[in-house]
Amino acid sequence: MSNQQYDAIVVGSGISGGWAAKELTEKGLKVLLLERGRNIEHIKDYVNANKEPWEFPHRGLMPTQEMLQNYPVLKRDYPLNEEVLDYWVKDKECPYTETKPFSWFRGYHVGGRSLMWGRQSYRWNKWDFEANLKDGYGVDWPIRYDDMASWYSYAEKFAGIQGSLEGLDVLPDGDFMPAMEMNIVEKDVAAKIKKHYNNERHMFIGRSANITQAHHDRTNCQYRNRCWRGCPFGGYFSTQSATLPAAMKTGNLTLRPFSIVTQVLYDKNTKKATGVEVLDATDNKTYEFKAKIVFLCASAFNSTWVLMNSAHDVWADGLGSSSGELGHNVMDHHFRCGANGQAEGFSDTYQYGRRPTGIYVPRFRNIYNDKRDYLRGFGYQGGAGRGRGADIAEFTIGADLKDSLSVPSDHWGMGVMAFGEVLPYHENKISLNKNVKDKWGLPVLDMDVEIKDNEKKMRIDMMNDAAEMLEAAGLKNVNTYDYGYEFGMGIHEMGTARMGRDPKTSVLNGNNQVWDAPNVFVTDGACMTSASCVNPSLTYMALTARAAEFAVSELKKGNL
Amino acid sequence: MDRREYLKKIALLSGAAVVGVDFFLSGCSPNGTAAGNFSKAQLALLDEIGETIIPATQTPGAKAAEVGKFMEVMVRDCYTTEQQATFKAGLISVDEASQKANGMRFTESTAQQRHDLLVSLEKEAKAYNEKKEKDKPVHFYTMMKQLTLWGFFTSKTGMTETLRHIPVPGKFDGAFPYAKGDKAWAE
Numbered sequence: 001m002s003n004q005q006y007d008a009i010v011v012g013s014g015i016s017g018g019w020a021a022k023e024l025t026e027k028g029l030k031v032l033l034l035e036r037g038r039n040i041e042h043i044k045d046y047v048n049a050n051k052e053p054w055e056f057p058h059r060g061l062m063p064t065q066e067m068l069q070n071y072p073v074l075k076r077d078y079p080l081n082e083e084v085l086d087y088w089v090k091d092k093e094c095p096y097t098e099t100k101p102f103s104w105f106r107g108y109h110v111g112g113r114s115l116m117w118g119r120q121s122y123r124w125n126k127w128d129f130e131a132n133l134k135d136g137y138g139v140d141w142p143i144r145y146d147d148m149a150s151w152y153s154y155a156e157k158f159a160g161i162q163g164s165l166e167g168l169d170v171l172p173d174g175d176f177m178p179a180m181e182m183n184i185v186e187k188d189v190a191a192k193i194k195k196h197y198n199n200e201r202h203m204f205i206g207r208s209a210n211i212t213q214a215h216h217d218r219t220n221c222q223y224r225n226r227c228w229r230g231c232p233f234g235g236y237f238s239t240q241s242a243t244l245p246a247a248m249k250t251g252n253l254t255l256r257p258f259s260i261v262t263q264v265l266y267d268k269n270t271k272k273a274t275g276v277e278v279l280d281a282t283d284n285k286t287y288e289f290k291a292k293i294v295f296l297c298a299s300a301f302n303s304t305w306v307l308m309n310s311a312h313d314v315w316a317d318g319l320g321s322s323s324g325e326l327g328h329n330v331m332d333h334h335f336r337c338g339a340n341g342q343a344e345g346f347s348d349t350y351q352y353g354r355r356p357t358g359i360y361v362p363r364f365r366n367i368y369n370d371k372r373d374y375l376r377g378f379g380y381q382g383g384a385g386r387g388r389g390a391d392i393a394e395f396t397i398g399a400d401l402k403d404s405l406s407v408p409s410d411h412w413g414m415g416v417m418a419f420g421e422v423l424p425y426h427e428n429k430i431s432l433n434k435n436v437k438d439k440w441g442l443p444v445l446d447m448d449v450e451i452k453d454n455e456k457k458m459r460i461d462m463m464n465d466a467a468e469m470l471e472a473a474g475l476k477n478v479n480t481y482d483y484g485y486e487f488g489m490g491i492h493e494m495g496t497a498r499m500g501r502d503p504k505t506s507v508l509n510g511n512n513q514v515w516d517a518p519n520v521f522v523t524d525g526a527c528m529t530s531a532s533c534v535n536p537s538l539t540y541m542a543l544t545a546r547a548a549e550f551a552v553s554e555l556k557k558g559n560l
Numbered sequence: 561m562d563r564r565e566y567l568k569k570i571a572l573l574s575g576a577a578v579v580g581v582d583f584f585l586s587g588c589s590p591n592g593t594a595a596g597n598f599s600k601a602q603l604a605l606l607d608e609i610g611e612t613i614i615p616a617t618q619t620p621g622a623k624a625a626e627v628g629k630f631m632e633v634m635v636r637d638c639y640t641t642e643q644q645a646t647f648k649a650g651l652i653s654v655d656e657a658s659q660k661a662n663g664m665r666f667t668e669s670t671a672q673q674r675h676d677l678l679v680s681l682e683k684e685a686k687a688y689n690e691k692k693e694k695d696k697p698v699h700f701y702t703m704m705k706q707l708t709l710w711g712f713f714t715s716k717t718g719m720t721e722t723l724r725h726i727p728v729p730g731k732f733d734g735a736f737p738y739a740k741g742d743k744a745w746a747e
Contacts, residue, residue: 052716052727053747057633059714064637183734223729348739353732354747388713388723388744395682397613397705398675402621405614405713406722408744 006032009276009291011261011306014112016524016540017297018239023548025252032289034259034278037108040115042240046230048083056082076103077489084228087116095444097433102447103488110257111239112299116228119208119236120381121161122534123152123172127367132530135375138329138424139500141529142510151542159237159541160215163207171362177212179205183351185343185384185412186359192473201364201469206381208357209237217245225354258282260440264294264319264520266311272519279440293519293551293560297544300525301430304496305445308432320497320507320514327431329424329498330449331531333490337459337482339466340415341475343384350386350408358383361416363533365461374457375423378533380466382416414475418462421533423454424495449487492536494528512547519560523547597636602651603628608667609654610708612674619722622712630711643697650700719746
């Protein structure tokens with residue numbers, strides 16, 4: 001058993017963990033970054049990055065039967081694909097149980113899901129941080145937009161977020177790189193929506209963590225749109241392309257892959273953590289590492305899992321459980337419904353390049369004077385494009401069919417999909433299932449989570465508003481769709497160790513410190529007190545950087 | 561690829577031809593054994609069926625793209641046992657139908673005879689798919705056509721000679737001029 005001492009330990013190397021490692025090392029701390037899975041080195045290990053479709057045995061078109069058997073969860077949605085198979089957890093090896101259906105899509109390797117993420121990057125607005133207080137769901141956030149604004153800027157400048165300045169309170173502008181462009185149909189639809197809704201609804205380029213200018217050692221986006229395989233240009237933000245090299249440059253970082261953190265070591269006399277226990281996945285041995293502070297960034301549910309497994313000599317349900325809220329208030333974004341239609345005209349235009357983002361329509365429900373029969377709201381993501389295949393008579397095969405499929409479609413199409421806020425319900429919870437163990441003999445999580453009436457009512461608007469807007473923009477053959485949503489599919493797990501103002505009703509304080517152990521910080525999705533309707537990763541980056549600065553200043557003051 | 565891309569890909573691949581988007585969306589349910597490979601003669605037959613659907617014109621066709629081999633891999637690895645059985649029985653029935661209509665095997669018949677036979681299968685498949693039970697496999701011809709189109713338009717020749725493909729575009733233009741007849745992008 002080794003007994004190595006660091007200033008700080010960071011658990012998890014995804015978006016939040018990478019940021020924690022960068023911030024803490026840059027402030028001079030000696031940091032141990034623990035990752036439960038293998039290492040994936042930037043560029044070198046992106047084995048599929050430059051493959052063409054014909055170089056994949058199944059052309060990335062369909063999962064094999066073997067894949068379906070090995071990935072019973074991942075197969076529930078689009079992520080199961082041979083292009084990126086190595087980046088997703090083999091479900092069978094990492095089980096969990098579902099009291100109610102929950103799709104948990106995980107990436108256990110250095111970089112975590114920062115390698116495969118959708119890269120959409122939005123600030124929360126001032127109302128998002130006030131929502132719980134106003135309507136009484138969950139507890140009040142201990143912070144407001146003004147506490148976050150400068151940290152959003154800080155995160156945006158380093159990560160490199162492209163986007164346009166729109167001057168909207170509902171989706172605050174940020175420190176952006178030059179925006180990618182909407183295509184000709186999107187511009188037309190945006191202008192028509194603006195006019196039809198008297199400038200109360202907006203559509204613009206989806207803000208994303210794809211750089212449009214060279215940035216640090218990274219090359220600007222080359223419009224390949226193969227981001228999720230890993231980008232050989234470093235064109236999008238990931239741990240590998242951005243935070244890890246920054247942390248490595250300080251000389252203060254030790255990265256340790258194959259390190260499954262099984263618990264935070266807690267000293268009940270000092271009421272502080274002393275380090276973590278690690279199960280080494282290569283030799284199946286247990287190690288202890290000591291540090292003055294611990295950052296849990298293992299992804300929402302796994303950070304909470306570590307807390308639940310810790311300090312059992314004091315609390316039966318784990319570190320942070322004294323409030324009774326640990327594991328509760330699970331959130332995600334519900335989606336997979338919207339509308340699409342056809343644009344007329346524009347037959348003399350096409351697109352060049354594969355833009356790795358679409359459009360965004362910020363929330364317009366339940367803000368200003370709008371009032372619906374549900375709380376909170378949703379935004380839209382989508383885009384216009386000109387598909388392939390001209391119209392042709394039925395039952396045509398041969399040269400005519402080949403010709404028709406060799407040219408673009410006669411019309412451009414446009415589709416939008418809504419992403420809606422899920423309320424924080426105490427009864428939506430995860431817990432340790434001690435009856436089921438994974439291959440390491442560790443208890444697995446049980447999911448007991450569902451959407452309720454508020455979300456179901458919202459979905460009706462999510463679909464119908466989409467169709468109404470597309471029709472108002474002059475699109476033809478507008479159809480609505482709802483592919484159905486299962487909790488977790490948003491891959492935006494949030495909550496289970498929420499921030500709050502009162503240790504009796506929250507797990508973390510306003511600086512992401514565990515109330516019951518002030519030198520333990522949780523800055524990933526677990527800390528979220530509500531969900532907003534915008535993609536959460538940028539907020540994790542900002543919260544992590546903010547908490548890291550606080551932690552280091554407290555360390556210097558001798559408070560931790 | 562992300563959520564948005566996934567939907568676009570489905571739309572793109574299905575193109576104007578009606579080829580079982582539902583089938584693609586639902587994937588397939590797990591099953592036991594993988595079936596073996598096709599015989600040389602069966603591969604040649606699949607190539608010719610593919611070539612009848614997507615022939616060589618000014619650019620190479622399905623045979624040059626080796627769609628037979630592609631179909632073999634997809635049927636072997638991705639299909640359920642039930643789908644494999646449907647596909648294999650269908651393959652045999654193509655020659656039977658050819659014998660009945662033209663008195664010879666499919667590969668021995670003329671280009672026009674092959675064309676006419678597949679058009680009749682197009683019609684048969686449409687009628688079959690419309691009234692089949694939801695969880696039953698689609699008509700074998702629908703499988704063959706779908707795999708031909710997928711295989712051809714994701715092959716090197718399909719993507720680079722029949723379509724236009726630029727691996728690293730380097731820039732984006734959302735109002736790129738298009739003249740009637742210009743080839744579509746491969747992705």
